[in-house]
Every structure is written in structure tokens, then in C-alpha cells.
Amino acid sequence: MNSKQMELNKVEVWDGNTCNAQAFRQAAVDVLAAYPITPSTNTVETYASFHANGYVDGEIIMVESEHAAMSGCVGAGAAGGRVATATSSQGCALMVEVLYQCSGMRIPVVLCLVNRALAAPLNVNGDHSDMYLTRDAGWIQLDSFNAQEAYDLTLCSFKIGEHKDVRLPVISNQDGFLTSHTAQTVRPLSDKVAYDFVGDYLQVNAMLDFTNPVTHGVQTEHDWHFEHKAKQHAALMGSLFVVEEVFEEFEKISGRKYNLVESYKVEDADVVIVCLGTTYETAMIAVDAIREETGIKAGVLAPRLFRPFPLTQLASKLQNVKAIACMDRSAPGGTVGTLYNEVAGALFNTQARPILKNLVYGLGGRDIIVNELKEIFVSLNEEAKNGKLNGKIQTLHGVRGPELSFYEH
Amino acid sequence: MSNQKVIKNLKTFSTAAERFEGSHVLCPGCAHSIIVREVLNATNDNLVVSAATGCLEVCTAIYPHTSWDCSWIHIGFENASTAIAGAETMNKVLRKKGRIDPSTPEPKFVTFGGDGATYDIGFQWISGCFERGHDFMYICLDNEVYANTGGQRSSSTPIGSSTTTAPAGSTSYGEKRNKKDMLAIMAAHGSPYVAQVAPNKWKDMIKKIQTGFDTKGPVFINAMSACTTEWKFQPHETIEASDLAVDSLVFPLYEIIDGTELNITYRPKNIVPVRDYLAFQPRFKHLFKPENEYIIEEWQKRVDAKWEYLQKREEARV
Ligand SMILES: Cc1ncc(C[n+]2csc(CCOP(=O)(O)OP(=O)(O)O)c2C)c(N)n1
Ligand code: SF4
Numbered sequence: 001m002n003s004k005q006m007e008l009n010k011v012e013v014w015d016g017n018t019c020n021a022q023a024f025r026q027a028a029v030d031v032l033a034a035y036p037i038t039p040s041t042n043t044v045e046t047y048a049s050f051h052a053n054g055y056v057d058g059e060i061i062m063v064e065s066e067h068a069a070m071s072g073c074v075g076a077g078a079a080g081g082r083v084a085t086a087t088s089s090q091g092c093a094l095m096v097e098v099l100y101q102c103s104g105m106r107i108p109v110v111l112c113l114v115n116r117a118l119a120a121p122l123n124v125n126g127d128h129s130d131m132y133l134t135r136d137a138g139w140i141q142l143d144s145f146n147a148q149e150a151y152d153l154t155l156c157s158f159k160i161g162e163h164k165d166v167r168l169p170v171i172s173n174q175d176g177f178l179t180s181h182t183a184q185t186v187r188p189l190s191d192k193v194a195y196d197f198v199g200d201y202l203q204v205n206a207m208l209d210f211t212n213p214v215t216h217g218v219q220t221e222h223d224w225h226f227e228h229k230a231k232q233h234a235a236l237m238g239s240l241f242v243v244e245e246v247f248e249e250f251e252k253i254s255g256r257k258y259n260l261v262e263s264y265k266v267e268d269a270d271v272v273i274v275c276l277g278t279t280y281e282t283a284m285i286a287v288d289a290i291r292e293e294t295g296i297k298a299g300v301l302a303p304r305l306f307r308p309f310p311l312t313q314l315a316s317k318l319q320n321v322k323a324i325a326c327m328d329r330s331a332p333g334g335t336v337g338t339l340y341n342e343v344a345g346a347l348f349n350t351q352a353r354p355i356l357k358n359l360v361y362g363l364g365g366r367d368i369i370v371n372e373l374k375e376i377f378v379s380l381n382e383e384a385k386n387g388k389l390n391g392k393i394q395t396l397h398g399v400r401g402p403e404l405s406f407y408e409h
Numbered sequence: 410m411s412n413q414k415v416i417k418n419l420k421t422f423s424t425a426a427e428r429f430e431g432s433h434v435l436c437p438g439c440a441h442s443i444i445v446r447e448v449l450n451a452t453n454d455n456l457v458v459s460a461a462t463g464c465l466e467v468c469t470a471i472y473p474h475t476s477w478d479c480s481w482i483h484i485g486f487e488n489a490s491t492a493i494a495g496a497e498t499m500n501k502v503l504r505k506k507g508r509i510d511p512s513t514p515e516p517k518f519v520t521f522g523g524d525g526a527t528y529d530i531g532f533q534w535i536s537g538c539f540e541r542g543h544d545f546m547y548i549c550l551d552n553e554v555y556a557n558t559g560g561q562r563s564s565s566t567p568i569g570s571s572t573t574t575a576p577a578g579s580t581s582y583g584e585k586r587n588k589k590d591m592l593a594i595m596a597a598h599g600s601p602y603v604a605q606v607a608p609n610k611w612k613d614m615i616k617k618i619q620t621g622f623d624t625k626g627p628v629f630i631n632a633m634s635a636c637t638t639e640w641k642f643q644p645h646e647t648i649e650a651s652d653l654a655v656d657s658l659v660f661p662l663y664e665i666i667d668g669t670e671l672n673i674t675y676r677p678k679n680i681v682p683v684r685d686y687l688a689f690q691p692r693f694k695h696l697f698k699p700e701n702e703y704i705i706e707e708w709q710k711r712v713d714a715k716w717e718y719l720q721k722r723e724e725a726r727v
Contacts (some may be wrong), residue, residue: 002506030502033495057506059498063491064537069490071534075459075495079483085496101484207480207496209511210516211457215475217483219467228472285525 030081035074080206103138125365126176269299438644
């Protein structure tokens, strides 16, 4: 590397966007192609300032749209180097076509997705609509609950996606504003430790290797398409084990332990909240409070890995639970929430068939506070005791006006 | 400077080592394949090629086969230009970082798109790449129609053409608008070199392609690509159809250097009436009905006016 190294303090005060940019810098990304959108803009701005001050010797392509950003990333990745970008919401929606093309070609791009609601109505704040939109795009997806994790998991994303058995793109999710714009204490790795962890880029089928010309992005018919997709799915499912391996390696250099499924006090819990993102940390506070105040055995669980979904790992943690509230932070679009479906799918074939309800909450950045989560635990506890749901399967939690609940049980 | 071939005559040119192999499933007589061969055979440089979704792409890289003996990528319909921009940027970075030996010759970056991909859906991406000044050559295979999806109009489809989405009928003469002037638009982007070429005028084409390869920055080439299937002539008549296009001046051959210096590169000895060009192609058959003949007259007037304009600009150097 010819770029200047950055002297970092043991503890820095960074927001989530800075964490993304620092991880990009330390991984020595070769090409970044990007387009601004709130709340991920600052990732690219911060990275551009690193570039302008000699801390980055890769190139930035400031393209004219997010579709082009991802197209540039795919072209650059196919040429044979490390690539990354960041986006949110409408930008992610505009990228979707290329997300499928990227994973189908097995180009290991890293995308920092700063989660935000999708219009209409236009809303710049955080929910998980964009994460859910990309659900089936064939990308590995990690979810961080705070800025430290955004930094750590973005670094891990390069190592996971570029692994020779994986070769798939990775989305590193974080909550818009709650993580992306909140200054938090972060313990970074030194530039050298971080780069040594991520490692040199593994070149596979590079277009700039002229001794081995390659054809990328072919046309297939029914005779081969299924086999291509099957192999891609097998690689995606197999990445789960690589994620575990990378998490173990990361623990060795950082002391920070990550799991496929994160949980707090679930081992002896009767009632559990399952959620994604920052809500996990709020729920941990609610768990402690409700346990102390009422003795209700509450717990919280969140998949760290959204894709491939750690179905069996999640199910095994929920075997002794009596009632679960699955929290979906995305407008559900005519069915129960995505996370609810995943958890239901995970539990259906197991001995445990707990009461399972779906709470849609926090859309467009609406807060969820500790007291609300405590109330959810109280009502879950009643349902656990009575052995049945009190109300319908799905409720739009905290929406103003008459209660909105759906699906009889 | 690029590592260009010295091309003396058609015989040696046509027997040059191929990087675009014959094993494709383009229609017999398709000009796309003629143009691509001429482009790839014009240079010995290493090439990185991207192709937009369309006839060329779907007919030349069907797994497990490929016609391309060079680095090649297809992503989508609209973003072939940006794919090359990414690869071109990566080349710069890897050389700067020493992961590619800087003493090895620079490769050339080329994008092929159909007129639909170029004039319509991919326009924004091309515009972005040209504004940013990526070092590549964009070649539009202009057959004036969405051929791969079965013959719908594009903004390159000329007035009076009957297409599946602008069909001629009892109350319509087909396409109502004139073809977009893509060359003027690309010159206005500040491109150092733009040109129109046709595969029948192969010497002129090779010269322009080689100039394009030698030019730093984004180069735009509009290649007239006669389509036997949608223009509805016989497969062996491709070159004849192309001759009529350039000799009638419906498709004039010229170049614009740095947005100002305009050179006409082919002046037909005998200019053919536009009628003859149209009469050759059944897509214009209905224009010869008495009630539609005025379209042919207007077309002739426009071709004359454009020719006059090109000559004046050539002279004025503006
Ligand atoms: C986003 C998107 N919209 C539509 C299509 C369908 N499509 C594929 S090729 C094509 C037409 C290609 O026409 P053109 O670019 O003129 O190239 P040609 O086939 O004539 O060479 C269309 C409409 C697509 N692949 N992607
Ligand atoms: S439809 Fe036209 S452009 Fe497409 S392969 Fe056939 S002749 Fe070529």
C-alpha cells in the first residue's frame, strides 16, 4: 500500500457511516462507485475525504445513479479487484436489478446498506424496507446493531464474500440514523491488523488477466439455468460456515464475539422478542427491567445473519420458549412480516410450537422505547400462561387510531 | 499508441486471426457480426469488451459456448457502458498499486450496444460515462429497431418505418417521429471523437475504429447495422442494403473531432434517391401508397438539408 496509514486512538467516537468508511479504507478497496442518498451519503463523503487526503490509493467513481454505482462495481469486480459501495432505500431499489446480476456472476462486492424506509410517502428515516427488498437477491446479509458492529461486520464482509468457496456479494446492514448518524464509542483495529485480517484480494476469472480470457454474464436456457442457480444457492448456504469461521478469526484479533444468532437471556426465557437492528439493544434493557420488576422470564433474540438465514441455529435457541413476538420493521405488503415468516418456518418442524405473533412497528423511523417493549413482554407473558394468543396474529404496534390487527388464528 | 494492425487489403483482413469466432446464432446476413469482426480485427491490442442485452449478446454467449476469445462481460440492457467504466478504472488502480505490471501494454476497452440500449434505456449510463471521461469506445450497432424482442420501435427508428409497436395500418404510416441525432448528442458531451460507420465501407470503418483506439477518452461510434429480419431483405443482400444507405446519404459517413472539426469521410459518386433505399426494404413498403408518398418527399428534403449542413460545417470547422 502506498497510501498514508492513519493513527487511530484505542477508542474513537464514530458514527455508523464513519465506521463503514474506515472499514473500506482499511480493507484498501480498489474501486468504489457510488451515488449519494440519505442516510448513507456520509459513508461516501468520509471515504472521499480519506481519498482527498492521501489515505486511500484506490479510485472513486462518482456515477450518475445507484444503478450505475452497482454496475460500475460489477464491472470493476469482474476486472479483478476489491470493490465496495453504500446506499439506502430508493437507491437500493434502483440497484435491485444489478444486485441479482452481481450475485449471479459471483462478484464479491461489499454494499453497506444503511436501512431506510421506501417511498411513498417519502421518508428518509430508518426501517427495514430496503433490507427486505433485497431479501432474495442472492447476497449474504449481515446485520449490525450499533456502530462498533457496523465497523466490525463491514470488515468481515470482505473476508466472507471473497472467500474462495463463497465468491458472493455481501450486504452489511445498519439502521439509518439510529446507527448511521449517532456518535458512539468504537474500538478500531490498527490499519495493519485490519488489513492483515481481510487479506489480499483473491483474484478469480479476472477480465484483466489476458492469458485467460473469460466470458462473464452469459445467457442460459432451461438446459443450464437451474444448475447455475443451484450452485449459487449451494455457495450461499455454505457461506454460513465461512461466516462462523470468519467470526472466530475476528474474535481472536479483536476480542469481540459474533454469532449467527445473537440472544440475551433466552436460555431460561418463557417469552422472547425476535427483532433486527438497533431494537435488539433497546430490548436488552427491557429484558433486564422486566425481569427485575415482575420476574417475567423475558429474553431477546436477533439473527446476526439475515441471509443465508440461520434457520436451525435460531430454532434450537427457541426450543423452550412459550410465546414469541416477532418484530418486523417494514410495511408488510399484504402478509405477515418477513421475519415472522422466517421464524415460523424455523419452528414449524420442531417440537417447540410456541405462540407466535407478528408486531409491525417503527416504520419510517418511529421510535420504539423500553416501556413499550416491557408492555409487549407483559402481554406475551399472559398469552404464555393462558396458552393462547390474545388477539390476532399480526398487529401494527403503536400506530395511531383504532388498533389494526389481522389474521385470525 | 495502440498495437494496430496494418491492413492492406480485404483478403488479408478477412483471414486475420479471429477473436470473434463464427460459432454464434445471429441470423444469417446479420450486420452485427460483420461489424464486430471488423472492430476486433482492427487491432492486436488486448481487449475488454462489454455488451448490452440484445441480439449480439444473446446470440454469442450461450452457456456453455462463447464466440468471444477476449475478456467479455454482459450485465444488463442499460449498463454495459458503466461495466466497462468499472473495468477501466480497476485497470488504472491495479497498475498504480503495482498488481498489474505497468510496463505491460494498456488494454483497450470497448462496449457494444444496440440502438435500443444506446438511444433509449442505456442513454443515462452512456451520458454519465462520457461526462466522466472514461477511456473507452462505445459502439452502437444501429439497426433502428429493438430486434431481439421482435421488432419494436426505438428512438432510432426512422419516420415511416413499420414496427410491431408502431405498425403501419389503414390509418397510420407507422413510426411518426424522426430518428434521434445521437452523433450530435455524443459530440456535445465533449467526446474527443465521434463517427458514423457502415460495414460495407470497411476501410473507412477500420480507419475510424483505429482512430478511436488511439484516442484518449470516451469515443462514440454509430455503426449502421442492417437487420435482415426486421428490415425484411434477403440474408445475402446485407451489403447491398448498406450500400443504398450510405449512397442515398440516409446514413452519411462522417466524423467529429473534439466537438468541432467535422470531416465527411465518404462522398458517393452517384447519390441514390432516398426512394431507392426505402423501396429495397419491405418495412417501408406502405410508404409507396399514394396517401403516404409525401413522407418519402419530406424524407428526401431532410436528407438533402442534412447533407448541406454537414458540408457547411466541414467547411466552416465549427
Ligand atoms: C431492463 C430491461 N428491459 C427490457 C429488456 C428486454 N430487452 C432485451 S433486448 C431488448 C431489445 C434490444 O434492442 P437493441 O438494443 O436495439 O438491440 P438489438 O437486439 O436490436 O441488437 C429488450 C427490449 C431487458 N432485457 N431489460
Ligand atoms: S434480428 Fe436482426 S439484428 Fe438480430 S440477429 Fe437477426 S439480423 Fe441480426
